[in-house]
Amino acid sequence: MKKKLALLLAVILCAALTAPALAADQGYKVLYQSELNFRPWSSYGDFVAGYSSDSESCRILRWTGSGVEEIPESYRYAQLESERYAIVNYSRIIDLRTGETVVPQDSYDSVSVNGMYAMGTKDKEEGQERYLLDLANGGSSVRLPDGTQSFGGGRILIREDVNHYYYTDVEGKRVLTLKEGVRPNSYTNGYTAVSVVQDSYLAGYAIMGMDGMYTATFPHPRFVMGSHYPTVYCLDVPASYVSYEGLICIGEQTEDEKTCERYGYADIHGKIVVPCEYSRESHAFRNGYAVVMKGVGQERQCGLIDITGKTIIPMGAYQDLSDVSSSGILWAKDHNNRLCVLEVPVTGLIDAPYAAYYGEAVRWGMDTGILEGSIYQGGVYGSLFKPNEESYILAALGYIWNAKGKPAPAVTPELAGDDGDGVNDLRRMIQWSKEQGLTWGDGSDDLMDGVKPITRGQMMFYLWKLAGSPAAGAVSFTDVPAGSEYAQAVAWAVEKGITSGTGNGTFSPEQHCTRGQVITFVYRAMSGK
Secondary structure: OHHHHHHHHHHOOOOOOOOOOOOHHHOOEEEEEEOOOEEEEEEEOOEEEEEEOOOOOEEEEEEOOOOEEEEEEEEOOOOOOOOOEEEEEOOEEEEOOOOOEEEOOOOOOEEEEEOOEEEEEEEEOOEEEEEEEEHHHOOEEEEOOOOEEEEEOOEEEEEEEOOEEEEEOOOOOEEEEOOOOEEOOOOEOOEEEEEEEEOOEEEEEEEEEOOOOEEEEEEOHHHOOOOOOOOEEEEOOOOOOOOOOOEEEEEEEOOOOOOOOEEEEEEOOOOEEEEEEEOOOOOOOEOOEEEEEEOOHHHOEEEEEEOOOOEEEEEEEEOEEOOOOOOOEEEEEOOOOOEEEEEOOOOOOOOOOOOOOOHHHHHHHHHHOOOOOOHHHOOOEOOEOOOOOEOEHHHHHHHHHHHOOOOOOOOOOOOOOOOHHHHHHHHHHHHHHHHOOOOOOOOOOOHHHHHOEOEHHHHHHHHHHHOOOOOOOOOOOOOOOOOOOOHHHHHHHHHOOOOOOOEOOEOOOOOEOEHHHHHHHHHHHHOOO
16 A cells, blocks of 8 residues: 555645725725825736826835835836746846845846746847846846847747747757748747748738647738638737737738727637727736727726626726736726726636636635645646646545545544655545545556546546435436436436536546546535535
8 A cells, every 4th residue: 555655646746995895796896995196007916017197217016915015116117927026127127025136237228027037138239139047046147149039938039030930948959940931929828929921921820839830820811812801810919929828819800901900819729719899908818817908099998808708897997907916916097096906806826717617616626725735636736727637536536525624534544654745635535535435446446546537427426426326317418328327426417507518418428527627516516606
């Protein structure tokens, strides 16, 4: 048993303050209102950069949980985009967690922060010199080759000439050479928007993966054949980037419009997710939400939508909105020029937006501690949930056991003296699961079978068994035999609203469950909601 456990572990490595909260069905709360005249610009966590009427310099504010305080210094420039290193003052970068300077002021003429790295530029008489700055190591720099364009996703984009580009890794090794005429941008979250030139004309746009293959293409109207001029779409190159939600800003171009005036959002396969009805100034998605604009100049209005296109903050409710932070905070300027702190629901995980079908379940799992603990018990990967990964049996049992409050088994298993990686919790969970009749494999209950993927049929059987194996009606799915072990479980799950099948009258009982599906099934069965 001890050897098997060791092998297993090796394999799976606020209430309203100065303003009352709005009704929950409005989708957001007002946490704070101040008389401070402040226009928010860019936010990171509980920090925001913006401008006020009494200063032309950028100012930095922080939400303390009960009020707003100003960072003592004013900053001319600020970038609040990276994981840790954010505020830039004439190329000075400070660590928001410690306040320490990582890159000294005036070291570079401009700096672009990207995660744990930044790209610094110095203007010389003979041209620009660019450096890659390793922020995790005190801003140590490496001179980049001539022709370097940008950095993102761990790759450096280099231009050989007007029609030829290639990428290197951070060590300078060439990892991808592009075809002639492909003009790319920086990678974000594994994808980049590219424009394609053919015969000196712009032929169209594409979304490209790390392997250089296109996941979607958008031809330019000039290259669309046929007597009827169709509606075509173009990427907002180079401003577009693929968000963690897998969405990218896209513009609509028609026969009567030479430029795009309406923008929406598409997924990486080119499917339009949010119709094109917003202006170019609309933001990319951050933490499951996007700030969108309509109109220009004095007529401009802003609002907030989720990844389904649902309106969270109506257009025009506020004059300005910042992006949503990972903690669900956003900053706003109301029509009385007051600074407001707003809150929307987030999961706290960058790849599990609240609006996703599993978002509410993930948030419940985070709030109740069900997603805490080791990966083999269904825990998270730092700031990632990885909802589309296959879930294995022990992880599904981990969700169930945690949701039950980690009940002690009737028979205490042999416990380890060294409880590293929660191995004793794993042993208690396995023993309890067996006592409940939640088994796996061919009946041998070999521990390594527990890291096999769990099927949809197994998942329903577990939940049904824990509910007391209640009687249910007839099975309504064509691929669930009436005499199968999980037939009554599936019928019961449908009656309880836990599942509705996979479409076209099928349930797909042998299909592997993803982590997103498993936590959703557990939430629907055990949350009491």
